[in-house]
Amino acid sequence: MRFLAQCFGAVFELIHLRFQHPQAKRGFSAAGQLVCAVRPTHSPTYVSSRKAATRSPPEQASFHTGHLNYHHCRRHPYHLCHQEAGLHDVQVTPCRCPLFSCQWEGHLEVVVPHLSQTHRVDILQGAEIVFLATDMHLPAPADWTMVHSCLGHHFLLVLRKQERHEGHPQFFATMLLIGTPTQADCFTYRLELSRNHRRLAWEATPRSVLEGVDAVITDGDCLVLNPSLAQLFSDNGRLAIAIAVAAAKVPPAEVAV
Amino acid sequence: MRFLAQCFGAVFELIHLRFQHPQAKRGFSAAGQLVCAVRPTHSPTYVSSRKAATRSPPEQASFHTGHLNYHHCRRHPYHLCHQEAGLHDVQVTPCRCPLFSCQWEGHLEVVVPHLSQTHRVDILQGAEIVFLATDMHLPAPADWTMVHSCLGHHFLLVLRKQERHEGHPQFFATMLLIGTPTQADCFTYRLELSRNHRRLAWEATPRSVLEGVDAVITDGDCLVLNPSLAQLFSDNGRLAIAIAVAAAKVPPAEVAV
Numbered sequence: 481m482r483f484l485a486q487c488f489g490a491v492f493e494l495i496h497l498r499f500q501h502p503q504a505k506r507g508f509s510a511a512g513q514l515v516c517a518v519r520p521t522h523s524p525t526y527v528s529s530r531k532a533a534t535r536s537p538p539e540q541a542s543f544h545t546g547h548l549n550y551h552h553c554r555r556h557p558y559h560l561c562h563q564e565a566g567l568h569d570v571q572v573t574p575c576r577c578p579l580f581s582c583q584w585e586g587h588l589e590v591v592v593p594h595l596s597q598t599h600r601v602d603i604l605q606g607a608e609i610v611f612l613a614t615d616m617h618l619p620a621p622a623d624w625t626m627v628h629s630c631l632g633h634h635f636l637l638v639l640r641k642q643e644r645h646e647g648h649p650q651f652f653a654t655m656l657l658i659g660t661p662t663q664a665d666c667f668t669y670r671l672e673l674s675r676n677h678r679r680l681a682w683e684a685t686p687r688s689v690l691e692g693v694d695a696v697i698t699d700g701d702c703l704v705l706n707p708s709l710a711q712l713f714s715d716n717g718r719l720a721i722a723i724a725v726a727a728a729k730v731p732p733a734e735v736a737v
Numbered sequence: 738m739r740f741l742a743q744c745f746g747a748v749f750e751l752i753h754l755r756f757q758h759p760q761a762k763r764g765f766s767a768a769g770q771l772v773c774a775v776r777p778t779h780s781p782t783y784v785s786s787r788k789a790a791t792r793s794p795p796e797q798a799s800f801h802t803g804h805l806n807y808h809h810c811r812r813h814p815y816h817l818c819h820q821e822a823g824l825h826d827v828q829v830t831p832c833r834c835p836l837f838s839c840q841w842e843g844h845l846e847v848v849v850p851h852l853s854q855t856h857r858v859d860i861l862q863g864a865e866i867v868f869l870a871t872d873m874h875l876p877a878p879a880d881w882t883m884v885h886s887c888l889g890h891h892f893l894l895v896l897r898k899q900e901r902h903e904g905h906p907q908f909f910a911t912m913l914l915i916g917t918p919t920q921a922d923c924f925t926y927r928l929e930l931s932r933n934h935r936r937l938a939w940e941a942t943p944r945s946v947l948e949g950v951d952a953v954i955t956d957g958d959c960l961v962l963n964p965s966l967a968q969l970f971s972d973n974g975r976l977a978i979a980i981a982v983a984a985a986k987v988p989p990a991e992v993a994v
Contacts, residue, residue, distance in 0.1 A: 704963050712957050
């Protein structure tokens with residue numbers, strides 16, 4: 481039911497975008513991309529989520545009764561890089577929740593149901609999709625999150641508004657593989673902003689969710705937007721990020737650096 | 738003589754880069770791009786330049802005896818968008834020096850000799866070139882500048898290190914047409930950083946030098962790098978930015994926005 485609502489929402493957003501963003505029409509219509517509208521989540525919500533998590537039984541014991549969206553996950557078992565890396569214990573690898581202020585801890589395999597159930601993170605399938613962050617004007621700290629399911633894996637897209645220096649919020653966008661660092665090296669991802677005859681594109685190897693969003697931001701290994709740049713690419717407080725994931729041609733470990 | 742030295746420098750840098758940046762080899766060798774190594778200019782230098790400028794006669798009266806590099810400018814009269822826009826008085830359009838803290842004022846046509854003579858800005862010709870900023874670790878404020886000559890026009894590449902918020906330097910890279918805003922709308926430019934399996938690309942319509950670098954930075958209409966992102970793309974304090982300029986397919990004024 482939620483998946484159907486999500487599809488309707490995506491179609492509605494697509495129609496809306498074609499009227500609201502005439503300059504983006506070609507990009508959206510030609511590619512036939514799915515659009516996922518994402519609202520921000522603030523720290524108060526995370527606090528209540530954390531309380532709920534500490535009160536509920538451990539998620540790793542309950543994920544079999546998970547959210548409807550979880551079937552997206554079950555359709556794509558970790559088999560590609562899993563075999564290459566020879567990692568048979570990914571399911572039981574300890575992992576923290578990658579979202580801001582959430583203290584949840586569980587196993588890697590149950591991160592997706594945790595995100596879906598506790599944080600109501602949407603899961604979208606497709607080679608190329610559009611992540612549409614709404615209410616960009618809301619104050620920091622805030623996270624916009626979505627799970628992108630493709631190539632037999634789940635990737636967590638995080639757009640974070642954070643004041644790394646007091647009074648100066650910035651936006652950080654990155655994609656994390658919900659898998660191990662070895663598995664993450666098998667992929668590349670691309671985030672692209674396009675509006676008003678400007679285009680900003682970021683391509684990188686995804687980091688593992690085991691490393692955490694904070695480490696990625698600290699390393700500068702993400703797309704960084706200051707408020708004026710975010711404003712330039714936003715339309716009425718909404719920022720559209722086109723996302724694409726592909727298999728890496730040559731795994732980084734094999735390239736001389 | 739200076740041009741020959743510059744060419745030798747570019748070839749040397751290219752050879753150096755092919756050994757220092759094995760991961761960038763394909764990009765540099767396949768495209769056969771010229772590399773221009775650029776050192777930063779700090780505010781004390783600008784202050785002395787300003788003094789020199791106020792003591793010397795107005796530059797607009799002396800540009801015919803200009804620097805050797807100025808012949809690059811004279812080879813390419815403003816004729817493309819010049820005719821389209823019907824602007825016959827570009828030569829006498831008042832213009833300030835686009836660089837940090839320089840108080841020079843003159844006419845648009847003599848900005849290039851001013852930059853070349855007073856600020857020793859290098860001029861490089863070619864469709865695609867590499868701007869190699871050195872000593873990235875030096876404190877703000879600092880400017881790295883170069884003039885890119887192509888398609889019958891001159892484009893000023895500015896990389897500025899600036900503390901827009903005290904204690905938090907950022908890097909801003911943009912390209913300005915040394916011409917009017919109407920002329921600028923006839924082009925697009927692309928800045929690309931690539932290193933360690935990361936790629937960051939910025940495409941935009943250049944702004945006119947008449948608008949000034951400050952306005953471009955304030956509007957966020959440029960490539961913005963925080964120190965960690967700059968560090969990620971730097972090699973031993975040197976940041977390579979691949980630059981390409983092209984004619985705009987459809988001038989922005991003709992597109993419905």
